[in-house]
Amino acid sequence: MRLPPPVRAELETAARAGYPHEVCGLLIGARDGDDCRVDAMRTARNLNRERARDRYELDPADYLAAETDARAAGREIVGVWHTHPDHPAAPSETDRAAAWEGWSYLILSVARDGVREFASWRLAGSAFEREEIAS
Template identity: 45%
Template sequence: MLKIKKELIKQIADQGEKGYPYEICGFILGKIDYESNIRTALEIYQVENQNKERANDRFEIDPKDYLKVEEYADSKDMQIIGIYHTHPDHPDRPSQTDLMFAQPDMSYIIMSVKKGKAENWRSWELVGNRFEKEEVDII
């Protein structure tokens, strides 16, 4: 389960609209309770999409950005609890590419941005070798 503030979803929507028609991406930072499998989002951190050739339908995060954001999260007593990205003119469902790079114990927010306007979003989690829609509590 993901607990997230409405303002963070608004920030992702704003970033997606500003970045349209390209995929934008970033990290979800917060706390993880491994016993209850609850991830509480406290902050988002946008990074540059490194995939320039297919930025309209793919995103790639530089490993240096992972390290930078991990250090930042540690300095704020938080963890990377997930990744977010947009799907320009496509549904808020994970692609096969999303599945290939997914890790367990993370939330994956996908925001659908159609014709420059953020529409739907969902959070997903990796269960076994497939994505399942994640329960979300807006706090």
């Protein structure tokens, strides 16, 4: 995954602002085979109010708006991003159960003092494989 520094900075800002709750959103860009380029990020509302500290439910209206805007710009949604407050940037079983093949899943481990780790994953069959992140 190519993640330019300005997009990375936006993600860090959103992650810090939402702590200690999970924050989520979409990654906009282009995919060419296994190559994924992120041009922008969109924050989405987390509809999971009962377990907002360790679960997210991306608002479908935010998804639709992001998809519409991406298509208008000649781009597509290439993945989902979300935070793991006070936990590693590794996918949970809940993440795996909701994942779609072909998409990138960027997880930010965030703590009180800021983002500690970025890790991207892709579902391959029933398991996640780590995806390299480049600038």
